[in-house]
Amino acid sequence: MDENNTDDKQKIAKKYSRIHQILEICETVLFYIILLILIFSGLSIHIQNYSYSILSNPYLALLIFTGIIGIAEGIINFPLNFYSDYILEHKYNLSNQTIFIYFKEKMKGLAVGLVLGIPLLLAFYYILRNFGNNWWLVLGIFIFFFSVIIGRIAPVLIMPLFYKFKPIENESLKRRISDLCEKANVKIKGIFVFDMSKNTKKANAAFTGLGKSKRIILGDTLIEKFSEEEIEVVFAHEIGHYKKKHIYKLMTFSTIMTFAGLYITSVLYSNSLAYFKFNSIYEIAALPLMALLLSLYGLITTPISNFLSRKYEWQADTFALDTSLNREAFISSMEKLAEHNLADKTPNKIIEFLFHSHPSLSKRIEFAKSYNINQ
Numbered sequence: 001m002d003e004n005n006t007d008d009k010q011k012i013a014k015k016y017s018r019i020h021q022i023l024e025i026c027e028t029v030l031f032y033i034i035l036l037i038l039i040f041s042g043l044s045i046h047i048q049n050y051s052y053s054i055l056s057n058p059y060l061a062l063l064i065f066t067g068i069i070g071i072a073e074g075i076i077n078f079p080l081n082f083y084s085d086y087i088l089e090h091k092y093n094l095s096n097q098t099i100f101i102y103f104k105e106k107m108k109g110l111a112v113g114l115v116l117g118i119p120l121l122l123a124f125y126y127i128l129r130n131f132g133n134n135w136w137l138v139l140g141i142f143i144f145f146f147s148v149i150i151g152r153i154a155p156v157l158i159m160p161l162f163y164k165f166k167p168i169e170n171e172s173l174k175r176r177i178s179d180l181c182e183k184a185n186v187k188i189k190g191i192f193v194f195d196m197s198k199n200t201k202k203a204n205a206a207f208t209g210l211g212k213s214k215r216i217i218l219g220d221t222l223i224e225k226f227s228e229e230e231i232e233v234v235f236a237h238e239i240g241h242y243k244k245k246h247i248y249k250l251m252t253f254s255t256i257m258t259f260a261g262l263y264i265t266s267v268l269y270s271n272s273l274a275y276f277k278f279n280s281i282y283e284i285a286a287l288p289l290m291a292l293l294l295s296l297y298g299l300i301t302t303p304i305s306n307f308l309s310r311k312y313e314w315q316a317d318t319f320a321l322d323t324s325l326n327r328e329a330f331i332s333s334m335e336k337l338a339e340h341n342l343a344d345k346t347p348n349k350i351i352e353f354l355f356h357s358h359p360s361l362s363k364r365i366e367f368a369k370s371y372n373i374n375q
Contacts, residue, residue, distance in 0.1 A: 009339060009342075010338075010344070010345060010346075012092070012342065013338065013342045013343060013344050013345070014344050016088075016092050016342045016344075017342075017343070017344040017347065019088060020084065020088070021351065021355070023080055023083065023084045023088070024084075026080055027077060027080050027081070027084075028299075030076065030077060030080070031073075031077075031295070032292070032295070034069075034072075034073055034076065035288050035291060035292045035295075036292070038069070038288040039276060039288050039289050039292065040276075044285040044286075044287075044288050045285040047065055047068055047069065047285070048061070048065055048283070048284045048285035050064075050068075051064040051065040051068070051284065058125075058129070058282075058284070059122055059125060059126075061284060062121065062122070062125050062284055062287075063118065063121070063122075065284050065285075065287075066121060069288075085102070086099070086102050089200070092342055093201070094200055094201050094202060094341075094342060095199065095200055095201070096197060096198060096199060096200060096201060097198075097199050097200075101198070101199070105162065105199065108161060108162065109162075112158060112161060116150075120146065123142060124139060124142075125282065127139050127142065128281060128282045129282045133266065133270065133281075135266065135281070136259075136262035136263050136265065136266040137259070137262075137263075139262055140255075140258055140259040140262050143258055144255050144258070147251070147254075147255075148210065148251075151209065151210040151213075151251075152209065152210050152211055152212075152213050153213070154208065154209065154213075155208045155209040155213045155214075155215055155217075156209075156213050159194075159208070159217075163194040163195055163196070163198075164194065164195045165192040165193070165194045165217065166192060166193055166194075167190070167191065167192060167193075168191055168192070168193055168218070168223075169193075170223070170228075172228060173223075173228050173231060173232075174191075176228055176231075176232045177191055177232065177235055180232060180235060180236055180239065180323065180324070181239065183323060184236075184239050184243060184319075184323055186239055186242060186243055188214070188215065188216055188239075188242070189209075189212060189213070189214055189215050190215035190216075191215065191216050191217075191218070191235075192215055192216070192217050192218070193217075193218050193219075193220050193223055194217050194218075194219060194220065195220055196219030196220055196221050196222075197219070197220050197221050197224070200221070201221060201340065202219075202221065202340060202341045202342075203219050203221040203222040203225055203226065203336070203337065203340050203341065204219045204221075204222065204341075205217065205218045205219060205222055205234050205235065205237075205238055206238065207238045207241045207242055207247065210247070214242070214247075216235065216238045216239070216242075218231065218234075218235070221340070222234065225336065225340055226333060226336060227329070227332075229324075229326055229328075229329035230329050230332055230333040230336065231333075232324055232326070232329065233320050233324045233326055233329045233330045233333050234320075234333055236319065236320035236323045236324045237316045237317060237319070237320040238316070239319070239320075239323070240315060240316035240317070240318070240319030240320055240323070241312065241316050243319060244312065244315050244316065244319065246312040246315070246316070249312070250308070250309070250312070253305070253308060254305075257301055257304075257305070261294065261297040261298070261301070262294075264293075264297060265290060265293045265294050265297060268293050269281065269286075269289065269290050269293055272289065273286060273289075276289060302354070302355070303353060303354050305357075306353075306354070306355065306356060306357050307353075309357040309358070310356070310357065310358060310359050313357075313358050313359055313364075314359060314367070317330075317364055317367065317368070318371070321368060321371055321373050322373060325373055327368055327369070327371070327373060330368045331365050331368050331369065334361050334364050334365050334368070335361075335365070337361065338361045343361055344360075345360060345361040345362040345365075346360060346362045347360055
């Protein structure tokens with residue numbers, strides 16, 4: 001590949017990444033501004049009273065309250081979201097969506113979110129009303145089991161609502177993957193290709209599901225744009241996550257962080273209610289305060305989660321190199337990911353530490369070049 005052309009594409013990638021980061025920061029700031037206005041202006045209490053004037057049942061009033069705030073936030077955030085998800089992606093020639101498909105996918109995502117979110121919201125409020133100061137513990141247990149259920153059903157019930165999945169048809173590639181699984185002594189329930197290209201030109205692969213629903217999925221863009229050797233290495237990386245039990249380790253870590261976050265939030269929430277003139281932990285108007293505390297906890301602990309995720313990515317890369325024995329294919333696959341996904345190969349170190357769940361592509365490439373593959 002021409003060096004000047006590569007440099008030009010990286011300049012474009014850096015600009016694209018920088019705009020994305022600015023938009024994400026703006027969305028986050030806007031989210032906190034909305035919460036602070038609700039809490040400090042008394043608007044939250046007014047919306048609560050209005051909700052109760054429509055329906056006196058606290059659970060139905062909660063749905064009205066949440067619906068009003070959710071619709072308002074959606075309208076306020078729409079310009080940023082639309083620019084980030086549609087205009088920017090088209091501007092950099094990364095999207096295959098028409099405007100119709102864009103809104104269709106958004107509506108589909110909203111519908112799934114409501115189907116899952118409403119029962120979750122009502123269960124949360126029931127726990128808050130009936131378990132006193134121990135609500136955080138009961139809610140943490142509920143979230144754990146809910147997450148396990150979603151992990152089981154997502155690949156077979158939810159994801160097919162958005163993408164079409166089919167087994168790999170390329171016999172040569174299928175044989176490569178089967179040999180790799182046998183070599184790694186790994187049994188996978190399914191290896192599927194999905195129509196990622198209906199939305200984007202980007203390429204990706206992932207390990208999804210739990211138990212009997214676990215499977216590796218490969219974007220059709222990956223199949224189209226990458227060689228069989230490169231796909232084999234990418235697949236080996238995903239096998240590495242499975243072999244190293246990263247999904248279960250991340251679930252354990254996430255569960256611990258969830259319980260810690262809920263407990264810390266419960267203490268701060270209970271002790272700050274009087275200051276904001278709220279009467280009880282389950283007062284609907286006080287819930288934006290809880291959302292603020294939980295989101296701040298998530299903001300503070302995200303770098304820790306990302307650090308652990310990057311560690312597991314290094315382990316999966318090492319596994320891929322040792323299993324495939326193909327340093328050249330690994331490096332070329334990283335180069336292609338940078339090219340097709342417009343990924344910034346050398347992000348700012350602070351940005352990488354705070355926000356990136358994967359090591360930078362330049363670090364992964366340099367690591368592969370110097371790594372002593374176990375023959």
